Amino acid sequence: MNDKANKAVPVKTARTRKTNVFTSVVWIVPLIALAAGGWLAVKHIRNTGPKITLLMDSAEGIEVNNTVIKVLSVDVGRVTKIKLREDRKGVEVTAQLNADAKEMMRSDTQFWVVKPRIDQSGVTGLGTLLSGSYIAFTPGTGEAVKDVFEVQDIPPIAAIGQSGVRLKLVGKNDKILGVGSPVLYENFMVGQIESARFEPSDQTVHYTIFIQSPNDKLIRSDSRFWLDSGLSVETSGSGIQLNSPPLPALLSGAISFDSNPKADSRQVENEAQFTLYGSRSEVVNLPDERSLYYTAFFKQSVRGLAVGAPVEYKGINVGVVSDVPYFERNASLKLFSDGMVPVRIRIEPSRLEINAETQSKAHWEQQFQTALNRGLSAVIASNNLLTGSKMIELTDHAGASPKLKPYGVYGGHTVIATQNGGLDDLQAQLGDLLAKFNKLPLEQTVAGLNGSLAELKNTLKSADTTLRSVNTLVSRPQTQNIPNELNQTLKELRQTLQGVSPQSPVYRDVQNTLNSLDKTLQDVQPLVNTLKEKPNALIFNSRIQDPIPKGSR
Incomplete structure (x- = not known):
């Protein structure tokens, strides 16, 4: 048994053979695929930009995987998701951008929806009738990176890379202009309105306007802005004047301004704030530091005499009506017993300095007081018979009998003597003449004439x-x-x-x-x-x- 166990086992000789080339290639394919996949992954990562969130009031015209994001008409992204916002005040749109747009997402980047639109600037977005609406943006230049943006319904006024100055206007106006309305200087369009809103707390209207370069050099520290609300009809003693602005302003209204570069005026910085007045006439009649105020009492009707009506002396406009009527506290309670209506007028010395040097306020106060002592008085006169508007005329006719108030100061201002005159006085005289004519014995006179005519006929x-x-x-x-x-x-x-x-x-x-x-x-x-x-x-x-x-x- 041991002999059998110790018996040697025959050993087989090992043989070598060559490996099949085809078998080795099979292992290379997965390696190549892995390398290609890695390369594609790296390329995808490199070409994929950031995901951004766009907040909109409505998703009208926006479709997932169809609506694209464009800048300068180049596709840089696509909408990937739309959902309602948690506060139920709009929708939240998620968009995937390309890597090219990564550096453009800054704090001052602006987004808006491009769709067919008709406004004062013309007809825009007609190409979207076939391709559908899309979202456009202007690249930001700020340092801070941002990924959540508010999408506006209209495009921003300032284009990419456009320089200029952005101003804020505040005024108490009875109307509000729309975004995109023009800003005019001497009927030349130099800018547009970027935003407009009404503040209920103080009932003011707030505008943001953008003046393109090089027109921003027209803005000075003493510039004055006013509403130019389309077609304007002005009536004065010289007739009716019709002012028509350019067509865009005629359709939507505009904001106009003037500029008077004085020695002490300067150019303004960005975001400077100005007051917005209601009309050009309001700007023209603005008081200055040398304005002189006086009060006049009239027994006749002041119908047709409005704030801003001219005050003239010998046909020269020297001021305006400041307040009609101008009652002190509780003074109007005596209107029926007194029968006098106070009117406050403002004299502008600058209108008297015709081809002359500027004088001090004290100089003109003395000149005007001398004229009052000489008999200068105020008369309500007709400014335009067609519209019934009135004005105040200062006259110093000899032999006039002015009616003075028993006190020389009212409401803190010197009282000017007044006279009856103008069309109302003529009507009163005509009424007196007609009253005297009615008192004549016309019936007896006519009867006597009839008798005389009968006798003459017989003769x-x-x-x-x-x-x-x-x-x-x-x-x-x-x-x-x-x-x-x-x-x-x-x-x-x-x-x-x-x-x-x-x-x-x-x-x-x-x-x-x-x-x-x-x-x-x-x-x-x-x-x-x-x-x-x-x-x-x-x-x-x-x-x-x-x-x-x-x-x-």
Whole structure:
């Protein structure tokens, strides 16, 4: 048994053989795939930018995997998720951006939705009618990185890389302009409104405007801004003036400003704040440190006299009406017993310094007080008959009888004497004239005239009857033959006297008689000729020419 155990076991000789090349290649494929996958993963990581969150009021027009993110019309991302916000005040949109946009996500980056829009700037976004809405943004330049942004419904005013100045305007206005409305300087568009909101706490309107470079150099520390609300109609003593701004301002309104670079004015910094006035007339009538205030009392109606109405002296605008009416505290309670309406006016010395050097306020106070002592007074006059607007005219006519108040100061201002004048005074005088005319005994006068006319009519009838009788007498043959018969009688008488001696008394008497008769006939001959030409000459004066009828007016 042991012999069997110790018996040697035959040992097989090992043989070597070559490995198949195909078998080794199979192991290389996974390695290559792993390397390619790693390369693709690295490339994906390198090409994938940050995820950002966009907060919007509504997801209208936004679709997952379809709505793209663009900058300068280049796709840099895509919307990947849309959900409601936790506060239920809008939607939260998640977008995946490319790596190219990573450095653009800063604290001042602005996003907005591009879609078809019609506004004062024209028609935009028509290309999205076929491709659909998309989200655009302007790259930020701030240092802080940000990944949550508010998306606006309209594009920002300042374009990428555009320089200029951004200002804040605050005013108490009765209307608010929309975002994108133009900012004008002398009817030239130099900027736009970026934001507009109403503050209920103090009832003010707040605007943010952007003035593009190089127009930002027009903004000075003393610049004044006002609303230019489309078409403007101004009425004054010279007539009606129609002011029309450019078409964009006519459609939506605009903000205008002026600039007067004085020696002490300077350029402003970004985010500077200015006051926004309601109109240009309000800006023109702004008081300055030299303005002089006075009070005038009027017994007549102040209808048509408004704040801002001109105050003129000899046709020169020297100020404006500041307050109508201008009552002290509780003074209006005596209106019916007093019957006087106080008006405060403001005199602007700058309007009197025509081609002259600037004078101090004290100088003009003395000049005006001297004029008041000389009899300068105020009169309400008509400014425009068509609109019924009134103005105040300062006059110093000699012989005027101004009505002064019993006190010389009212509301802290010197009281100016006043007079009745203008159209209201003319109406009062016309009313007095009509009252006197009504008191005249018109009925008795008319009755007497009617009686006189009746008597004149009867007289004319009698004269007409007499004239017809004279015409009949003159037209008879016997009357017309009287001169011939007289000549025949004289001829026969001469023949009879031929036998009488010229020295006899009878001859002399007959001769004298004949001479007298001949003279009488000579005197009668013109009358007979006149009666032949004008039978009515015995009644009417022939030397007066007949009146020539006048044509109707």
